[in-house]
Amino acid sequence: MTDTTDGASAPKAAAQRVAVSDLYRAVWRWHFFAGLLILPFIITLAVSGGIYLFREELDKIVHADFIQVNPVDEQRLAPSEIIDRALKAQPGTVVKYTTPSAEDLSTEVTVQPETGGRMAVYVNQYTGDILEVRADRSTFAWTVRYLHSFRYFGSGPRKIIEIVGGWAILMVATGIYLWWPRGQRGGVISVRGTPGRRVFWRDVHAVTGLVTGAFIVFLAVTGMPWSSVWGAQVNEWANGSNFGYPSGVRVEVPMSKDRLTDTAKTSWSLEQAQIPRTDGPPVAGAQSIGLDSAVQEFQSMGLANGFSVALPQSPTGVFSGSVYPDDLSRQRVVHLDQYSGQLLVDMSYEDYGPLGRWLEFGINTHMGQTFGLLNQIVLLIVCVGIILLAVSAAIMWWKRRPSGRFGVPPLPSDRKVFVGLLVLLGIGGIIFPLTGLTLLVMIALDLGWQWARRSRRGRQPS
Incomplete structure (x- = not known):
């Protein structure tokens, strides 16, 4: 009786082992393909992101x-005087005035010349000296930020953010499955062997992925708001259609077609927020309250140091004060009527909807701002970990790769296991449409490659 039972269970156990092996191969194959697709980009994001975490410190050194x-002490020029000095150095129209966030930092004046792009003029607010005239947003920090977001390369390449973010999440999920202990004693939380052996790099890759996986998912999700497809849709969903302001904010004033992001640095939630407008001068010949009064009003309202003031560019324009410090609770946007100084819109982080607040918290933490130096150090370690993941993956593949061949992980013996795996991957593709599109392309390429290999084998002489 015992012999009969053992004889019947042996094939079943063997079949289970084959099924597990087939699923492992399928997951491994797509983990490999995903890495092949995004690793060059994720290294770029990790390097530029690690640098950008310390943007303020580096800018103070570089510039x-x-x-x-x-x-x-007791010596500071009025904003109007600072603007006059700036316009002598760079003629044009002043569009933004940015107060220093600390006493030992200069004042920035943004000028639109008659031709060409905007220019930034840095002025010593104590002496009136012109310290620098350069293209707007051309500092080291802005350069790194634009590299990190691929903005330098146009709107098309910026879609890579969404593709990389979606695949990074899927890579973590498949990586956890590949890491999951299956009776082995090493390579789970320890590293075996020496750098000359493949198992060393396999374990480095697995253990590093285990430690950084949750952080990678967090960075991928909180980086998605900047993507051009997913980010734009979620922004509209989070903020409704109330002129681009969070749906919980009542906006009962006339709106212009200008967007806040076009005039000043703004939070993600308010990128599409429209700027209010006035009805023009209340009486013929009425004058604007002027920048000096507007700045004084913003200061009396408690805007944090470092706020920017977008100046009215037409008779129906307004003074828009905005500030986005590391402390989320002090984020604020205020619009004033340029003639009366009347408050038109005043909103802060607390006015965002639940989704908007969560995303802003995530973005703030993503940029290393929420928890101070600890936030920066932790994310820097994660960025180093991401680079180590990429390097160890490349070395591991190179050591495993058969001579003269690409070394794609083998196909499972039962192709049906692909169906379930691709369904799971497809769910991620639905959530992140551009990731889903690349998934379809990769499936087509994989099927085409398999067909080509079978065709070559069929033509070989027996």
Whole structure:
């Protein structure tokens, strides 16, 4: 009786082992394909992101000659005087005035010349000296930020953000399955062997992925708001259609067609927020309250140091004060009527809807701002971990790769296991449409490659 039972269970156990092996091969194959697709981009994101975490510290070093100034007690030029000095150095129209966030930092004036792009003029607010005139948003920090978001390469390449983010999440999910202990003693939380052996790099890759996996998912999800497809749709969903403001904010004033993001740095939630407008001068010949009064009003309202003021560019324009410090609770946007100084819109982080607040918290943490230096250090370690994941994957593949061949992980013996795996991957593709599109392309390429291999084998002489 015992012999009969053992004889019947042996084939069943063998079949189960084959099924597990087939699923492992399928997951491994697509983990490999995903890595092949995104690793060059994820290395770029990790390097630029790690640098950008310390943007303020680095800018003070790289641009110390025009960003830092020596404070002088009881001596500060009025905003209008600072603008006059800036316009002498760079003729044009002033579109934005940015107050320093600290006493030892200079004041930035953004000018639109008659021709060409905007220029930034840095002025010592104590002496009136012109410290620098350069293209707007051309500092080291802005350069790294644009590299990180692929903005330098146009709107098309920016879609890579969504593709990489979606695949990074799927790679973590498949990576956890590949890491999952299956009776082995090493390579789970320890590293075996020496750098000369493949198992060393396999374990480095697995253990690093285990430690950084949750952070990678967090960074991928919180980086998605900047993507051009998913981010734009979620922004509209989070903020409704109330002129681009969060749906919980009542906006009962006339709106212009200008967007806040076109005039000043803004939060993700308010990128599409429209700027209010006035009805023009209340009486013929009425004058604007002027920048000096507007700045004084914003200061009296408690806007944090470092706020920007977008100046009205037409008779129906407004003064728009905005500030986005590391402390989320102090984020704020205020619009004033340029003639009366009347408050038109005043909103802060607390006015965002639940989804908007969650996303803003995620974005703020993604940028290393929420928890101070600890936030920066932790994310820097994660960025280093991501680079190590990529390097170890490349070395591991190179050591495993058969001579003269690409070394794609083998197909499972039962192709049906692909169906369930691709369904799971497809769910991620639905959530992130561009990731789903690349999934379809990769499936087509994989099927085409398999067909080509079978065709070559069929033509070989027996």
